[in-house]
Amino acid sequence: xxxxxxxxxxxxxxxxxxxxxxxxxxxxxxxxxxxxxxxxxxxxxxxxxxxxxxxxxxxxxxxxxxxxxxxxxxxxxxxxxxxxxxxxxxxxxxxxxxxxxxxxxxxxxxxxxxxxxxxxxxxxxxxxxxxxxxxxxxxxxxxxxxxxxxxxxxxxxxxxxxxxxxxxxxxxxxxxxxxxxxxxxxxxxxxxxxxxxxxxxxxxxxxxxxxxxxxxxxxxxxxxxx
Ligand code: DC
Numbered sequence: 001x002x003x004x005x006x007x008x009x010x011x012x013x014x015x016x017x018x019x020x021x022x023x024x025x026x027x028x029x030x031x032x033x034x035x036x037x038x039x040x041x042x043x044x045x046x047x048x049x050x051x052x053x054x055x056x057x058x059x060x061x062x063x064x065x066x067x068x069x070x071x072x073x074x075x076x077x078x079x080x081x082x083x084x085x086x087x088x089x090x091x092x093x094x095x096x097x098x099x100x101x102x103x104x105x106x107x108x109x110x111x112x113x114x115x116x117x118x119x120x121x122x123x124x125x126x127x128x129x130x131x132x133x134x135x136x137x138x139x140x141x142x143x144x145x146x147x148x149x150x151x152x153x154x155x156x157x158x159x160x161x162x163x164x165x166x167x168x169x170x171x172x173x174x175x176x177x178x179x180x181x182x183x184x185x186x187x188x189x190x191x192x193x194x195x196x197x198x199x200x201x202x203x204x205x206x207x208x209x210x211x212x213x214x215x216x217x218x219x220x221x222x223x224x225x226x
Contacts, residue, residue, distance in 0.1 A: 005124040005224050008132035011146035012181050012192060014153025016203050020211055021128035022076055033119040035129035038112050040090045041068055041081055043098035053101040060107035100180045104187040130184060133195035142222045145194035148204040153177055
């Protein structure tokens with residue numbers, strides 16, 4: 001039986017994955033999974049309910065039960081947690097820190113794994129994250145690993161946050177990115193790394209259109225039906 005096709009896009013924060021994944025999903029008419037948003041949601045819920053990063057069992061229980069909806073919005077996707085639109089809180093410094101901590105907990109990852117696989121629906125899925133190609137969809141017919149220099153990534157995040165009206169400091173952001181990269185790549189479970197069969201794209205010197213062209217070429221070369 002042929003399975004619903006998945007294109008996985010993994011890589012560090014600020015590599016442009018989110019934008020690229022959204023564009024690609026729209027271009028193909030496929031579903032989109034922003035798996036980082038799930039970890040961020042657990043973080044927001046934990047902060048709101050006073051569940052600590054050290055309470056792995058409590059966090060995993062919460063992750064299993066979260067009432068989450070993703071709704072199409074003009075500028076991307078709106079995230080609804082228990083009926084409240086929390087999209088604007090997802091990318092804050094506090095949420096990012098907590099998300100990186102909860103993402104290192106095996107029971108939380110396990111609790112979110114099945115939820116992520118449920119996004120695999122016809123006609124296809126574009127899955128954005130850290131372990132999409134290595135752990136969640138190891139049989140994906142096309143795996144991409146998008147990266148960029150830490151400096152370029154810090155600058156992209158800086159612009160993103162500024163546009164949202166957050167007061168940000170570039171050097172602090174740069175330090176945060178390095179710290180999170182370190183935590184995400186060295187954790188024992190599902191560390192950030194390219195799958196052996198992933199195509200690595202370094203976008204440091206590339207614009208979005210160039211990255212999209214490269215990906216469309218790879219799609220043509222692979223045997224993905226759509
Ligand atoms: O991609 P992002 O910045 O929204 O991810 C938020 C955090 O969740 C980040 O610290 C990495 C982690 N994450 C993960 O461990 N596995 C994923 N599939 C996606 C994100």
